Amino acid sequence: MTTVEDRRDATTDTPEAPTHPLAMTRGAEVDRVREALTAAGLLTETVRFAFFAPEEPPKAEVLAHDDGAPIDRRFRAVLLDLATGRSWDTVVSATSGEVVSSREIDAPREGQPPIIDAEFELIEDILNADDGWIEALRKRDIEPALVRAVPLSAGVYDHPEEVGRRIVRSFGFRQDHEQDHPWAHPIDGLVAYVDLTDRRVTRIIDVATPPVPATSGNFDDPEVQGPPLDSLKPIEITQPEGRSFTVEDGRVRWGKWDLRIGFNEREGLTLHQIAFDGRPVCYRASIAEMVVPYADPAPTRFWQNYFDCGEYMFARYADSLQLGCDCLGDIHYVDAVIADDFGLPKTITNAICMHEEDTGVLWKHSDLFTQSREVRRQRRLVISFFTPIGNYDYGFYWYLYLDGTIQLEVKATGIVFTAAYPEGGNEYATEVAPGLGAPYHQHLFSARLDMTVDGVRNAVEEAEAERVPMGEGNPYGNAFRQRRTRLSRESQAQRRADGSVVRSWHIVNPEKRNALGQNVGYALLPEGRATLLADEASSIHARATFATNHLWVTRYDPAQRYPAGDFVNQNPGGAGLPAWVRADRDIDGEDIVVWHTFGTTHFPRPEDWPVMPVDHTGFTLKPVGFFDRNPALDVPATRAAHCHNGSGDDHEVHGPAKERAGDGD
Structure with a gap:
C-alpha cells in the first residue's frame, strides 16, 4: 500500500507567542491587530481589510536575533472604506497592541488598494x-x-x-x-x-x-x-522509514539544508534564511509580483493586464491541498493564517505541502580502467502551494536538492481566458473550440531573491560564452572561453538573458574564497524566454517595467519589497524598480537584492481546452565555486532492498545486470 499520512503543522493555531521574528502568523495576532485598529477608530462599520501581512523586521535585526530574546511582532494592514473609497496604510504591533503608524494613501499618485x-x-x-x-x-x-x-x-x-x-x-x-x-x-x-x-x-x-x-x-x-483510460496502473510512493525532514514552527531541516518558511496573501509561500551545511545562501526568496498582459487591441479588451499578486492578493485564495491528488508520498502540511475582509483570522488548511521526491541519478560513473561502478540517487525536498485566481490556477514549487541546487518551478493550469472567435479569424487569438477563441497573452513573474551567499556582502557578475576568432592562438578555430563582467551599479544591472551565449548571472561573495582561490558563488540560470512584449509607449509598459528585463539588482532596502510598487491597482506607472534604480546605488560587494523576471508567452492551443494541461516555467540557482568539490559525495548508495538490480550489491554490478541496473529514472 502507499504509506502516506496527512501530517500537519498546527503551530499557527496554538496560543503560544512566537519565539522567532519570522515565525508563521497566529490567529491571535490577527485578532490583536483588528482590536488595535478598532480602538484607534480606524476600523469602522464600512472599513475593510484590503491587505494584511507580517511586517518583517529589517534583515540586520533578524540576523542578530538570539533565541529567547524578546521580539516585537508587527503587521501591515491596508484599510479601505467602501463608503468613501479612502484608504490607509497602517502598521500595528501585535505584541503591544498599538498602532505604530498610519497614513492615508494618495490614490491618484500611488494607486489603489487591491480588489477585495x-x-x-x-x-x-x-x-x-x-x-x-x-x-x-x-x-x-x-x-x-x-x-x-x-x-x-x-x-x-x-x-x-x-x-x-x-x-x-x-x-x-x-x-x-x-x-x-x-x-x-x-x-x-x-x-x-x-x-x-x-x-x-x-x-x-x-x-x-x-x-x-x-x-x-x-x-x-x-x-x-469520455471513457476513463483504464490501462493506467497505480503508482505508489512509499517511504517505509518515514520522511527525512523535520518542521518546527516554520523551521525546516532536511539533509544539509536549514531554512524557515512563511506565507502571506500577496506573495504566498516565502522562504527565509536558506542555508546549506551551516552556510547562508539566500536570506529571503519569494514571488513578489506577476503580470498577465493580453495582446488583443480590441476596444473591449485593450486594457486586459492583470497583476495577480498586487491587484488581487492571489494567495488569499490558496487551495487546501489534498492528499494523493496535489501531493504524493509522506506529506507534511502546514496551515496558513491570513485575515479576511473584516480583519478576522482565516486559516487556510493544508496551504503548504512538503514532501520528498526521487529525481533520478545524482551522480554516476562506470570506470574503464578500475572496473568500479558507483551510482547515487538524487532527491529533492519539495515545498509548494497552489492558488486559483479567476480562470487560471498557479502552483509554486520550490525544490532543494542534495547537491546544493535550488529551483523554482511555476505550474500554470486552469482555463484559458476566452472570447468569441469570428468566422474571419482573429490575428490576436487562437480558436480553441468552435466559435471560441483564447487571446494571446503572457505570464510574467518577478522573483525577489535577497541573496546572502556566504554572508551579506555580495556582488553580481554576468557570465557568458565568448567566441575566439580563428588566428594566432586559435589556429583551428575551435576556441571559446567564458567572459565575466562585474555589474557594479544599479544602472548596469538591468539585463536580459541571451541563450545564444549561455548568459547567466553569478552572485558571488568578494570577501570569501574557496580552496582554489575563487570567489564563492551561486549562479542564477535563466530560462531566457521573452520579456514584456507590449510597446514601450504603452500604459502596461510603464506599470510593469519590472517585466522588461530578466535581471535587476538593487541595494537592500527593507521598504523596497514589490517590483511594481506597493499599490499596483490603478497605479499610473513608474513605481517599484524603475523608481528605485534611479538612485544608481553601488551594488559591488554590498547588501543586494536580485530580481529575476521569468515566464511564458502563451499562444493557446486547442489542446488547452476545456482545461489546460500544466505549462511550466521557472529558474535555477546553482552553486558555482561555493564548494571545493562535489558536495554530494557523502550521499549513501541505495540499499539493496530498495535497488532492484538483480544483485545483492547495489554499487558493484557485473555481467548483464550491469546494463542500467538500478539507475533508471
Whole structure:
C-alpha cells in the first residue's frame, strides 16, 4: 500500500507567542491587530481589510536575533472604506497592541488598494441595476440572471473621470445551469466600466454582437471527459522509514539544508534564511509580483493586464491541498493564517505541502580502467502551494536538492481566458473550440531573491560564452572561453538573458574564497524566454517595467519589497524598480537584492481546452565555486532492498545486470 499520512503543522493555531521574528502568523495576532485598529477608530462599520501581512523586521535585526530574546511582532494592514473609497496604510504591533503608524494613501499618485472579496460580491448587482447593461444583454437575447461577471482590474488609461476613483471593468459570461462553466460562453463585444465606491456603471462599451459560443467547457462532466483510460496502473510512493525532514514552527531541516518558511496573501509561500551545511545562501526568496498582459487591441479588451499578486492578493485564495491528488508520498502540511475582509483570522488548511521526491541519478560513473561502478540517487525536498485566481490556477514549487541546487518551478493550469472567435479569424487569438477563441497573452513573474551567499556582502557578475576568432592562438578555430563582467551599479544591472551565449548571472561573495582561490558563488540560470512584449509607449509598459528585463539588482532596502510598487491597482506607472534604480546605488560587494523576471508567452492551443494541461516555467540557482568539490559525495548508495538490480550489491554490478541496473529514472 502507499504509506502516506496527512501530517500537519498546527503551530499557527496554538496560543503560544512566537519565539522567532519570522515565525508563521497566529490567529491571535490577527485578532490583536483588528482590536488595535478598532480602538484607534480606524476600523469602522464600512472599513475593510484590503491587505494584511507580517511586517518583517529589517534583515540586520533578524540576523542578530538570539533565541529567547524578546521580539516585537508587527503587521501591515491596508484599510479601505467602501463608503468613501479612502484608504490607509497602517502598521500595528501585535505584541503591544498599538498602532505604530498610519497614513492615508494618495490614490491618484500611488494607486489603489487591491480588489477585495466584498467587491467581487457587489459586481453583478451593480451591473444588473444599470439600464445600459440590461439593454445590451436583451439585444443579445440573454437573460441577466444567467450572466456571471467578475470585477477585473482597470489599469490606467486616458479617462480623467477615473483618476482617484476606484474603477474595475467587467465582462459577462453566460452560465446555462448551476454546474455549467461560464468561461465557455463569453458575451463578447461588451464591457462595463464600474465605479466601486459609487456602485454604478460609468460607461458601457458595446461594439459588436457575435454569437455566444455554444461549446461545452464542462471538463468535469463524464460525458465531456469520455471513457476513463483504464490501462493506467497505480503508482505508489512509499517511504517505509518515514520522511527525512523535520518542521518546527516554520523551521525546516532536511539533509544539509536549514531554512524557515512563511506565507502571506500577496506573495504566498516565502522562504527565509536558506542555508546549506551551516552556510547562508539566500536570506529571503519569494514571488513578489506577476503580470498577465493580453495582446488583443480590441476596444473591449485593450486594457486586459492583470497583476495577480498586487491587484488581487492571489494567495488569499490558496487551495487546501489534498492528499494523493496535489501531493504524493509522506506529506507534511502546514496551515496558513491570513485575515479576511473584516480583519478576522482565516486559516487556510493544508496551504503548504512538503514532501520528498526521487529525481533520478545524482551522480554516476562506470570506470574503464578500475572496473568500479558507483551510482547515487538524487532527491529533492519539495515545498509548494497552489492558488486559483479567476480562470487560471498557479502552483509554486520550490525544490532543494542534495547537491546544493535550488529551483523554482511555476505550474500554470486552469482555463484559458476566452472570447468569441469570428468566422474571419482573429490575428490576436487562437480558436480553441468552435466559435471560441483564447487571446494571446503572457505570464510574467518577478522573483525577489535577497541573496546572502556566504554572508551579506555580495556582488553580481554576468557570465557568458565568448567566441575566439580563428588566428594566432586559435589556429583551428575551435576556441571559446567564458567572459565575466562585474555589474557594479544599479544602472548596469538591468539585463536580459541571451541563450545564444549561455548568459547567466553569478552572485558571488568578494570577501570569501574557496580552496582554489575563487570567489564563492551561486549562479542564477535563466530560462531566457521573452520579456514584456507590449510597446514601450504603452500604459502596461510603464506599470510593469519590472517585466522588461530578466535581471535587476538593487541595494537592500527593507521598504523596497514589490517590483511594481506597493499599490499596483490603478497605479499610473513608474513605481517599484524603475523608481528605485534611479538612485544608481553601488551594488559591488554590498547588501543586494536580485530580481529575476521569468515566464511564458502563451499562444493557446486547442489542446488547452476545456482545461489546460500544466505549462511550466521557472529558474535555477546553482552553486558555482561555493564548494571545493562535489558536495554530494557523502550521499549513501541505495540499499539493496530498495535497488532492484538483480544483485545483492547495489554499487558493484557485473555481467548483464550491469546494463542500467538500478539507475533508471
